[in-house]
Structure formats: C-alpha cells, structure tokens
Amino acid sequence: MKILKFGGKSLANGKGIHKVVDIIEDKAKSGEVLAVVLSARGKSTDELEEILEKxxxxxxxxxxxxxFKKYQLAEYVNFNADIEFETLDKLFEGVSLLGDYSKRIKDQVLSQGEVISAKLLTHLLQERGVNANFTDSRALIKTDATFGEAQPLEKLSKENVVNHFKKYNGDTVNIVTGFIASNTKNETTTLGRNGSNYTAALLANYLDAEELQNFTHVNGIYTANPDLVADAKKIEKLSFTEANELAYFGANILHAKTIIPLIEKDIPLRILNTFDHNDNGTLITSEASKKGIKSLSVLENVSLINLEGRGLLGKVGVDARIFKALAYKNISVSIISQGSSERGIGLVVASEKANEAKKVLEQEFEVDFQTKDVNTITVEDEVSVISIIGQDLSTFHRPYNALIKNQVIPLLFNNTVSGNNVSLVVYKKQLHKALNVIHGEIFGVTKKINIAIFGHGLVGGTLINQILESAEKIKKRKKIDLNVFAVANSRKVLLNPKGVDANWQSNINEGIAYSIQDIIDFANQYHLENLIxxxxxxxxxFTDNYLKLVENxxxxxxxNKIANTLSFDFYKDLRSKLEQYQKQYLYETNVGAGLPLIDTIKLLHLSGENITRIKGVFSGSLSYLFNTFSKEDRLFSEVxxxxxxxxxxxxxxxxDLCGNDVGRKLLILARELDLSNEFVDINIHNLIPENLRGGxxxxxxxxxxxxxxxxxxIKDEQQPNHVLRxxxxxxxxxxxxxxxxxVTLVSVPESSALGQVKGSDSIFEIYTESYGDQPIVIQGAGAGAAxxxxxxxGDILRLTEKG
Known part of the structure; x- marks a missing residue:
C-alpha cells in the first residue's frame, strides 16, 4: 500500500482539486492499493481562524x-456540507456570545476544514466511479487531551487503524482527514503544526506502507525556497537524518515528527508536485547521501530575545536558568547563543510566545536586575532564522563574508555540536536578499551581480552593449550573472529588476525621472544583491552620490576622474566610508583607459617599493594630436x-587642450602614493592661447x-630628430x-620611449629605487570608447571575484 497526502494548495478550487482527483483515479484504476490523507482546502484553516477571532x-x-461556505461548495452542485456548516454556525455563535473560547473549541472549529475537504473529495471520486470511502481520522487516531498539540496514543491508534483497513480494503480508497484526531472522551483534538503530514506518517507506520507520497505545489525539496531564491535547485535524494535536520530548522514541507514514524519502519518518503506529476520529486530514505551542504531552511514567525548585562559574561548557570524558566511555561527555545552584545545572550522563540517569555525571564532575573548583572531584556519581533544544513564551519567564512559585503549583519549566530549546521538570525526585511546571497555563495550556482549604470554616452553605451553581448559566455564560464537593472542619464532612468535587454537605447525614452534614493529603494524593493x-x-x-551609494x-x-581629484578631505572621507562599509571603489580607466596602470602602482606601493617618479603621455587625445603633428607636414588646426x-x-x-584632464590624472597617481596634493598644486601648461579661452x-x-x-x-624651434609630447x-x-x-608640452628625442609613441597610445614611465634609471614602461591604447x-x-569583473 502507498499513502498519498495532499496539501491545501493542491486541494484549492480550480485546477488543483481536479488534478488531485485525476491522480487518485489513475492510480486506483491501474490497480494500485492506496489510502489518501487530506489537509483542509486552500486557505480554509486560516479563514476559520480569522472568523473565530472576529x-x-x-x-x-x-x-x-x-x-467560506460558498468557496467550499463552489461548482459542486451535488455536494452537501450542511452538517459541518451547522456545526460552525453554532460554535461561532457561542464564541460570539461568550466573548471567549478554549483550545478545545478551536480544535472543533478547525477540524471542519479537513472534514469538508475529505467529504468533497470522496464525493468527486465516487462520481468518477472510484470506490472511495470517507474516513474520519477522529475515529482512528486517539490522543491525549492536549488540545492544539495533541500526542497520539500509539497502541490504541494503531489498533484502530489496522482494524479499519481490514474492513475497508481491496479496491477501496480510504479518504482520510489529516490533522485531526480525538481523545479517549471522543473530543476533537488536533495534531499541531504539519498535522496532516503527521497523520499520513502515522498511517504509513501502522499499515507498513510501501511509500508515503507527499503531494505539494513544488517538485520536491530544494536547496532553498524557490519562491524566495530563483536559482534554487531540486534535491533528488536525501537521507532521513538530513530530512530531519531540514525539518527541525524550518523546511515547511517537512516536520520532525513526520519523519520519526517513517524512520521506525524504514518507509521511503517522496515529495511530489500535484501540478507536475511526471517529475520524480525528492526521495527520502534511510540511505545516507553524499556529504555537503543540502539546503537553506527558514524559520519565520519567530522573535529574538536579548538578555544584556555585565554580569552575564562568563557566569555559570545562566543558560540553565533561562531554559528552566521558559520550560515551566512550555515555551520552546529553538536557538540560543552569544547575542548581539559581548555581554549578552540571545535566544529565539515563537513570536506568539515572545512577550510571555520576556515576562518570565524578567521574573527569573529580578534579583540580577537589582544587582545590575542584567541591564535589559528586549524583544526583536521582525526577524527570521536562516539555517544552512550541512554547512561545515571551515568554509562558513564565504557565505558570512558575502552577507557582510551586502550589508546583511546577522543578529545572532549558532552552530550545532557536529559543526555541520549553522543558523543565523537576520532582520525579516533582509531575509530575501540574505537567502540569495548565501545560496549564490555555497551551492556553486550562478552568482548574480546587479549593476546600475549612470551615463550612457559613448563609453556608457558601449559598456552596456559589451555586457549584454558577453553575459551568456561569462555566465557559463564564470558562473556570474551580470544583470544591468538600471540605466540612467542626468534626467531619466530605465529600471528592470530582471535586467535591460538589447533594446535599452530605444526604451530609455520610457524611463522615469529619478533621484539616487529611487535607485536604492528599487534595489531594496527587489532584494537585489551584489550591487555595483x-x-x-x-x-x-554625480560624485556627490558616492558616499550614499556606499552606505547603501x-x-x-x-x-569619471572627478571624485579622485576633489579636495583631499573628500578623498579621505570616501576611503574611510569604503572601509567602514567594506565596499570597493575601482577606477582603473581614470588614468590609462584600458591599461593596467593604477593596479601596477598600487601593487608596487603596497609591496614597499619606493616610487621616485612617474611621467608619461597621459592623454590619448593629445597623444594623437602631437604624434601626428610632429610626424606629418600638416597644419595644427587640420590635425x-x-x-x-x-x-x-x-x-x-x-x-583636452587646457591640460586639466592630464592634471587630474596626474593628481590621481599622486594620491595613490599617499601624497596629499590638491588640484591647485599642479603646474599646468594650458595649450590654448589666452585670447581663445573664452566664448x-x-x-x-x-x-x-x-x-x-x-x-x-614651437615645432620649428625643436632640435633635429625631436618630437612634441x-x-x-x-x-x-x-x-x-x-x-x-x-603638466607641460616638451620636445623629446624621437628615439626615446616617449618619442616612439604612435597614434593615440599612452605611455607611462614608473621610476623606482629598485629599478634605478630603467623605468617600468606601460604603453598601449590611451583613448577610445571601446x-x-x-x-x-574589467573593473566590474574584478569586483565579482572579490570576497
């Protein structure tokens, strides 16, 4: 026998429930022996809770x-749910009159969702000619009297299940209500979170099922929630141990208690997609799979409680007091660790229990408040827990550094004793981005780089086209996905979270007016990570925006050279801000266009090499002008x-002729050597006669x-075999x-390094103490948009490899 379990989304009106009927009918008519466990349909349970609160x-x-009633009946004209609706009417009326309800009453209310679901499916299958039998699990699963989170009475429940299936066997398809049960007084109870899955697991155990098939709205278990991480990959196979870890740390398809009954009987669990029945899903068995990171799990609806105080550091027994106090009120702690303060302890509890937990701890540590050993107990509600299942601490620095680089600062950190699972508490508003950042780092999938390009003239436009043309090759070769999400000029911006395409130039007219804050807000809205x-x-x-961009x-x-040639105070402030936020600022093209000049100088300076002089032809424009004018017998104006x-x-x-551009480039190099020169310190030979400078x-x-x-x-007065540079x-x-x-116009021998420069090439001579009179020479194309x-x-790609 196989046990099939269908969740609420699978049973929703429309395509879902009809697909479920098709699956069961096909299996039954092909001779498969099966039983079916159902959740309430769609969002019925949530709806009933909301009505109860009203x-x-x-x-x-x-x-x-x-x-609610209309949804349950929908187009099913021959289906009747009068008994369940009458029960709900009476229960809600009573609650409204009393202004109160117990957990027992709530269980009775919520149970109606599963009963209606199972009765409807039985009805639809019988209309198709399937021998379906409605089975109320309250007659089978017997529990203690803990309403809302009842525990099954194993021996009695198993006996009931076995006897029922002896009576209704063969070609009968039992349609069983999940989630609900009853105590020995026949009062309705519920099995708590993931209760329908638990019901299915218990049936599988009691009936020695061949397999439990859990049908959901996704194709199995993924490396992360695919609704939050687009690049999440399906996991083909897991062991029960790994599945149990995933369940404990919040994988919403699983729950720890679902796994245990299956482990006892070594019954495989297969996670399948109702809407894609051809997919094999994820198979969970006792067989151990390969080691390594398996998945990212998320716990939501949790709160972080911080205890802070000078007396907590190194004090023995604090953790034990916390657990004891909370256990007395039946408050479970999912994570406890060194908190966000060196003198603090942080713990994670269910949000609904957070305020009660705070009161309990304030009572427990009342004396410690008086002695100032405890200063504050605070609750942070808007948090989520990300658990990296299978994460080895030896490589944890990669995802952690990536989070910091993306300005996601974990509030609390915890790892299991085995060192193979790591949990992080983050602000809920950063959850989406954090998941994508971690996933991109640890699963070897494509790492997305989100780029905003300001200025789309010759250089900017060429750059955008270069990125779009190279993106697929880079994605395949480097596993880096370059996504240009913003293209802006001084007036308008074109925004697309999935990236602009080859038609960006014609689409830019459809752009909108913007401020730099709009770009930042857009990136936050779509949880874009790895921003450049x-x-x-x-x-x-535009350089006035640099500090704000770094901060965000x-x-x-x-x-653009200007930022590096403004006041030295701004230059230092920008570097300080970059260090504070652990961001990078690359500007190789500021001086030598595509030549590796700045990187070379940085490397020499960092290694302790004493640079004594740098000189050269800094402007590709003026290089072409004077190279051509010196070599050819032509008028200066013509050239x-x-x-x-x-x-x-x-x-x-x-x-170009005023020399300011060359001056700025020279100043940039001076500052790379930690010199504090300002632009006014540069001696610039302006090539424009005074009478032509205006207008x-x-x-x-x-x-x-x-x-x-x-x-x-000037040309005629040169010495023989000399040229202007x-x-x-x-x-x-x-x-x-x-x-x-x-910055000056000089005449140099044609045979010298400077004299041999051709076309629009730039050339730089770097003199150092080690190299003496023989400079390091860097020469190449110094101008041109391409x-x-x-x-x-190149700078963009360099950034993608950092961290």
Missing amino acids: AVNNESYQEQLTA AVDNTASKE GFDIVSS LREAMDKGFTEPDPRE DASSFLNKIEELNPVYQK YIGDLHGDLFEEKGILD VTARGVF
Whole structure:
C-alpha cells in the first residue's frame, strides 16, 4: 500500500482539486492499493481562524463565513456540507456570545476544514466511479487531551487503524482527514503544526506502507525556497537524518515528527508536485547521501530575545536558568547563543510566545536586575532564522563574508555540536536578499551581480552593449550573472529588476525621472544583491552620490576622474566610508583607459617599493594630436579637426587642450602614493592661447586657425630628430607630504620611449629605487570608447571575484 497526502494548495478550487482527483483515479484504476490523507482546502484553516477571532471580539463575521461556505461548495452542485456548516454556525455563535473560547473549541472549529475537504473529495471520486470511502481520522487516531498539540496514543491508534483497513480494503480508497484526531472522551483534538503530514506518517507506520507520497505545489525539496531564491535547485535524494535536520530548522514541507514514524519502519518518503506529476520529486530514505551542504531552511514567525548585562559574561548557570524558566511555561527555545552584545545572550522563540517569555525571564532575573548583572531584556519581533544544513564551519567564512559585503549583519549566530549546521538570525526585511546571497555563495550556482549604470554616452553605451553581448559566455564560464537593472542619464532612468535587454537605447525614452534614493529603494524593493554602481558621467554633481551609494551597499566603478581629484578631505572621507562599509571603489580607466596602470602602482606601493617618479603621455587625445603633428607636414588646426572627427577629443577640444584632464590624472597617481596634493598644486601648461579661452565651442572652432602659427613656431624651434609630447610628470621627494606635479608640452628625442609613441597610445614611465634609471614602461591604447568601456568592464569583473 502507498499513502498519498495532499496539501491545501493542491486541494484549492480550480485546477488543483481536479488534478488531485485525476491522480487518485489513475492510480486506483491501474490497480494500485492506496489510502489518501487530506489537509483542509486552500486557505480554509486560516479563514476559520480569522472568523473565530472576529467572533470572540464581537466583530461582524457573517459575511466572511458566508464566503467560506460558498468557496467550499463552489461548482459542486451535488455536494452537501450542511452538517459541518451547522456545526460552525453554532460554535461561532457561542464564541460570539461568550466573548471567549478554549483550545478545545478551536480544535472543533478547525477540524471542519479537513472534514469538508475529505467529504468533497470522496464525493468527486465516487462520481468518477472510484470506490472511495470517507474516513474520519477522529475515529482512528486517539490522543491525549492536549488540545492544539495533541500526542497520539500509539497502541490504541494503531489498533484502530489496522482494524479499519481490514474492513475497508481491496479496491477501496480510504479518504482520510489529516490533522485531526480525538481523545479517549471522543473530543476533537488536533495534531499541531504539519498535522496532516503527521497523520499520513502515522498511517504509513501502522499499515507498513510501501511509500508515503507527499503531494505539494513544488517538485520536491530544494536547496532553498524557490519562491524566495530563483536559482534554487531540486534535491533528488536525501537521507532521513538530513530530512530531519531540514525539518527541525524550518523546511515547511517537512516536520520532525513526520519523519520519526517513517524512520521506525524504514518507509521511503517522496515529495511530489500535484501540478507536475511526471517529475520524480525528492526521495527520502534511510540511505545516507553524499556529504555537503543540502539546503537553506527558514524559520519565520519567530522573535529574538536579548538578555544584556555585565554580569552575564562568563557566569555559570545562566543558560540553565533561562531554559528552566521558559520550560515551566512550555515555551520552546529553538536557538540560543552569544547575542548581539559581548555581554549578552540571545535566544529565539515563537513570536506568539515572545512577550510571555520576556515576562518570565524578567521574573527569573529580578534579583540580577537589582544587582545590575542584567541591564535589559528586549524583544526583536521582525526577524527570521536562516539555517544552512550541512554547512561545515571551515568554509562558513564565504557565505558570512558575502552577507557582510551586502550589508546583511546577522543578529545572532549558532552552530550545532557536529559543526555541520549553522543558523543565523537576520532582520525579516533582509531575509530575501540574505537567502540569495548565501545560496549564490555555497551551492556553486550562478552568482548574480546587479549593476546600475549612470551615463550612457559613448563609453556608457558601449559598456552596456559589451555586457549584454558577453553575459551568456561569462555566465557559463564564470558562473556570474551580470544583470544591468538600471540605466540612467542626468534626467531619466530605465529600471528592470530582471535586467535591460538589447533594446535599452530605444526604451530609455520610457524611463522615469529619478533621484539616487529611487535607485536604492528599487534595489531594496527587489532584494537585489551584489550591487555595483558604474559612473560613466563626467559630472561633479554625480560624485556627490558616492558616499550614499556606499552606505547603501553599492561597490563603485568609475571612469569619471572627478571624485579622485576633489579636495583631499573628500578623498579621505570616501576611503574611510569604503572601509567602514567594506565596499570597493575601482577606477582603473581614470588614468590609462584600458591599461593596467593604477593596479601596477598600487601593487608596487603596497609591496614597499619606493616610487621616485612617474611621467608619461597621459592623454590619448593629445597623444594623437602631437604624434601626428610632429610626424606629418600638416597644419595644427587640420590635425586637431581630424582628432575631433575620430572622436578622440571632447566636442569642445579646449577641454583636452587646457591640460586639466592630464592634471587630474596626474593628481590621481599622486594620491595613490599617499601624497596629499590638491588640484591647485599642479603646474599646468594650458595649450590654448589666452585670447581663445573664452566664448563657446563654435566661436573657438571658427578661430581654430589662429593656433597654427603658435604651434608651427614651437615645432620649428625643436632640435633635429625631436618630437612634441604633452606629458604629465610627478617628481620631487615623494616621501614628503606633497610631490611636484607638472603638466607641460616638451620636445623629446624621437628615439626615446616617449618619442616612439604612435597614434593615440599612452605611455607611462614608473621610476623606482629598485629599478634605478630603467623605468617600468606601460604603453598601449590611451583613448577610445571601446577601450575605456572594456577597462570599466574589467573593473566590474574584478569586483565579482572579490570576497
């Protein structure tokens, strides 16, 4: 015989209950011997509890009760539930008159949901020609008199079940009410949480069933709740021991008491999906499976109680006093550990018991309050418990660090004696994000990186396209899912929690006006983890958002140089904030576009290498301009227009010619060496004659030929075999507080390293004490949207590998 159990969602009106009838009919008509255990249909139990609360508070409940009855009858025209409805009418009326009810009355009320469910299914099966028999489990399962959480009387219950199934056997399909039972006085009792599963497990045990099949709305047990973690994977096979751990730590498909009767008789449990009957589900047997992390379980509807006081630290017997006091009031503690204070103890109890637990503990520690050994006992209600089943403490740092990086700070930490299960208490509002962060770290599935890109011009637009084009390859190769959830310009933002697609450019017009807080709120609303903000603007105003983004969990990648060249106080504040929130700020493209310059300098400086000088051609735009002008017999204005046409310069080329861009890059490198220079310290040779510095871009371009005699003269006055180069030079005593920063146009031998630069390449010479007169030379493409975007992309990928 097989025992089939169907839950409330499976039995709901519509597709659910008809699918259940199909499954049972198919099995019965194919000759399978089976019994069926049912929960109440849909949300019937919750509905009955709500009506009961309205009745006891003398609130109007008739409308909701009528809706309940209507739902139970639905389109089943030949089905009658008058007896159950009459019982409910009398019970609710009595509760309303008395203004009170006992647990015994509540059990009677709730039992009607299962009775109606089983009677309806029996009726529907009989209409299909199946020999179905309604079986009220109150006549079979006998319990003690603990209403709401009754314990079965094993010997008597087994005898009743065996005798019943001897009478109704063969081709009879017994449709049994789950969850409900009765005491020796024949008063209705209930079996508590997951009671219908427990009923099914008891029947399986008493009848030596071949298998218990638990039909739910999912395909089995997953590595996490698939409603909360999209990447959750189904677990094909578990052992009873592992299932018991999952049940204890909150897996809502299982309950510890469900497993025990099956273990006793070695009866397999299979978790199946009512709506996908072709799936094999998850099989739970006595056979041990491979070691390792199995699943993330969640306990909700719990509260965290904190006892804090100077006298608790190291004091013997405190835990015992806590357990004894709470046990006296039948309050169960699921977790106890060092709390959120070094001088505190934290414990987790059911939310409905939290206030009572606090009162009990205040009474127990009354004397300790007087001696100041205990200062406060507080209750934190909005919490949840995440348990990592099978987590080895030796690798726990990975998910823990990932949580901290995503600004999820556990309130309490606990591990089992075996060291194979770890539980964390987190704020309920952070539960969804925490589950996704942990799951991505420990199960080797795709790690999602959520990116907000600000600025979608040449560099930003190219970057977005590069990400979209490479995303699938990176996902397969690196198991990293790059999700661009926001694309913004200075006015509008395009938001999509699942990521923008290749049509983002046409969709950006549908964007909405925004503030940076809107982006933060959106990320929080959709529980987005591993956040990166990418600044591809050239905006001083946008850098004002950096601190707020860091505070709200974003790492930052930037091609915008401004943040690193503002006041030294801001520079230090930003680094301090990054350290405080354990976030990263990468900006490799700030100086050398796609060249690995900043990383090289950081590494040299960190290793203790004394850098004595850095000089080079910092601007790809000006590199192209002077390389071409020096080599070819052409007018300066002609070469400048060509550089503009190729996109090497800004629309107003004076932004390049003024030298501020090179100055900012030089200042960034100075600060990487811990120098406290400000922008005003830079000696900048402005390449624009004073009379051309004012006015708009068009007026300047109309007078561009005035540059020709100036630069022709400079070119002609060079020594033979020399060329012009616009360089940045950081020198002086770089062990002092400040260095010397020069930005100037120089003439260098054509045969020198600087003189051999071609096209729009940049070149950097890094002089150190160890290398002496032979510098480290880094040379390559120094301009262009594709190169810069690729450098930004590299920084994004670098961030995905940190932590």
